[in-house]
Amino acid sequence: MTRDWWMSRETGAEWWRPDAVALTQVQAGWPAVAPIPVAASPVPFWAVMGFTFILLFAPQSYVPALASFRIALIAALIGIVAYLYDRFIHGRPLMMRVREMWITAYLVGWAVLTIPFSSWPGGSLSFLLDQYFKTLTIFWLLSHTVVTVARLRHVAWGLSLMAVGLAAMAAANFLSGTFMAESSLLPRLVGNNAALTKNPNDLALMINLILPLSVALFLIHREPLARALLLGAILLELVTVIITYSRAGFLTLAATFTIYLWKLRNRPERSWAWSALLVAFLCVPLLPSSYFDRLSTITDIKADQTGSAQERWNDTAAAFNYVLAHPIVGGGVGMNTLALNEARGVAWRVVHNVYLEYAVDLGVPGLTLFLLLLIGCVKSVMCVQRSTARVTALRDLFLLAEGIQVSLVAFAVAGPFHPVSYNFYFYYVAGLAVAAKAVYQTSVGQLAPDRR
Numbered sequence: 001m002t003r004d005w006w007m008s009r010e011t012g013a014e015w016w017r018p019d020a021v022a023l024t025q026v027q028a029g030w031p032a033v034a035p036i037p038v039a040a041s042p043v044p045f046w047a048v049m050g051f052t053f054i055l056l057f058a059p060q061s062y063v064p065a066l067a068s069f070r071i072a073l074i075a076a077l078i079g080i081v082a083y084l085y086d087r088f089i090h091g092r093p094l095m096m097r098v099r100e101m102w103i104t105a106y107l108v109g110w111a112v113l114t115i116p117f118s119s120w121p122g123g124s125l126s127f128l129l130d131q132y133f134k135t136l137t138i139f140w141l142l143s144h145t146v147v148t149v150a151r152l153r154h155v156a157w158g159l160s161l162m163a164v165g166l167a168a169m170a171a172a173n174f175l176s177g178t179f180m181a182e183s184s185l186l187p188r189l190v191g192n193n194a195a196l197t198k199n200p201n202d203l204a205l206m207i208n209l210i211l212p213l214s215v216a217l218f219l220i221h222r223e224p225l226a227r228a229l230l231l232g233a234i235l236l237e238l239v240t241v242i243i244t245y246s247r248a249g250f251l252t253l254a255a256t257f258t259i260y261l262w263k264l265r266n267r268p269e270r271s272w273a274w275s276a277l278l279v280a281f282l283c284v285p286l287l288p289s290s291y292f293d294r295l296s297t298i299t300d301i302k303a304d305q306t307g308s309a310q311e312r313w314n315d316t317a318a319a320f321n322y323v324l325a326h327p328i329v330g331g332g333v334g335m336n337t338l339a340l341n342e343a344r345g346v347a348w349r350v351v352h353n354v355y356l357e358y359a360v361d362l363g364v365p366g367l368t369l370f371l372l373l374l375i376g377c378v379k380s381v382m383c384v385q386r387s388t389a390r391v392t393a394l395r396d397l398f399l400l401a402e403g404i405q406v407s408l409v410a411f412a413v414a415g416p417f418h419p420v421s422y423n424f425y426f427y428y429v430a431g432l433a434v435a436a437k438a439v440y441q442t443s444v445g446q447l448a449p450d451r452r
Helices: 018-027 043-057 064-069 071-090 099-113 121-145 149-176 200-220 224-243 247-263 270-286 289-296 308-325 336-344 354-388 392-417 424-447
Strands: none
Touching: 043 071, 043 121, 043 149, 064 071, 071 121, 099 121, 099 354, 099 424, 121 424, 149 200, 149 224, 149 392, 149 424, 200 224, 200 247, 200 392, 200 424, 224 247, 247 270, 247 289, 247 392, 308 336, 308 354, 336 354, 354 392, 354 424, 392 424
């Protein structure tokens, strides 16, 4: 009996028979339909990649002359206009009718419906227009422009190289003593000037979401030079998470490591996983005692001299109480700060928990819709993995889908410690999950004969 390609290095002509490919598509629960036409223009895709770079590095903060040009807005508009133009001239639909898109539409619809009942209706409307809709636009654009395996690889490479840049800037700030002004009791580095990566906790989250994609590329490429480059990138990413002193970052990193140990246990690459585990144990004595003191506050919140653990615990309790009192509507999208002021007194702090943010803002229905979206994205990439496990022609797609799945699980683990419900972190990876499923369907249509 033939084993899966990822359980052996042997290959043969029987590895990708069109009949087997078509069968895997049906087994995944997706009907064998004609593939979605691939967008002809590469402009929208590269505009999204340019926007991603601007999002993570904020070059306008280092070159003030760029600020007046609003380069992030320009990149996004180029992507949107180019995508719409390409769709209109070819007579193609603007949006895929897939489960994740419908759930997102319901989530947005519920957020809009609850605006009249918000703690501050004008604030909720402004929040939708200024932040959430921008995030969803990139989610939509990314999921509809990453239409080939090659583009998925480009995204993984782009993010991995950007992570190296983020790591270099974080290391430079750490070594030069550039720390956050409000962290006098525990000096913590400043990432860079970008909103998504300046705070060390946010930087650790971003790196943790990119790390599985770097691992996927490492498993894809067998060339020594590429593997050496990717191994260096992975090591830099690991070190960056450590030097942020982020407790959530450590837990997320540990979860990612555990998942890969499990996934690779029966594959040829398991030697890399066990080697990484050995290196991790050998490096433990090199870590400063202050790092272990920081981690100890995960279970002993009273030991946190900065007071952040105690504040977050109190905010979590207040958020739970608020949800129990307002289970249906909540305080309105983006208004959890006002809701918590009402529940536990004026402190002007957001709840550091993605799930409670949705529950406080949009009630249990909003939280349920988000969980359905998260689970739906995970299920989609898991279906891609199951359907491509025996198809060597789609080996790269299997590994990239695996990396996306690990990133989604990493976000799920980090969620209880971050106030990032409506930011790009989750929705960027979710867009890649939607894209991976569409890429699989297109690839199957190209490999399999026309059965209609």
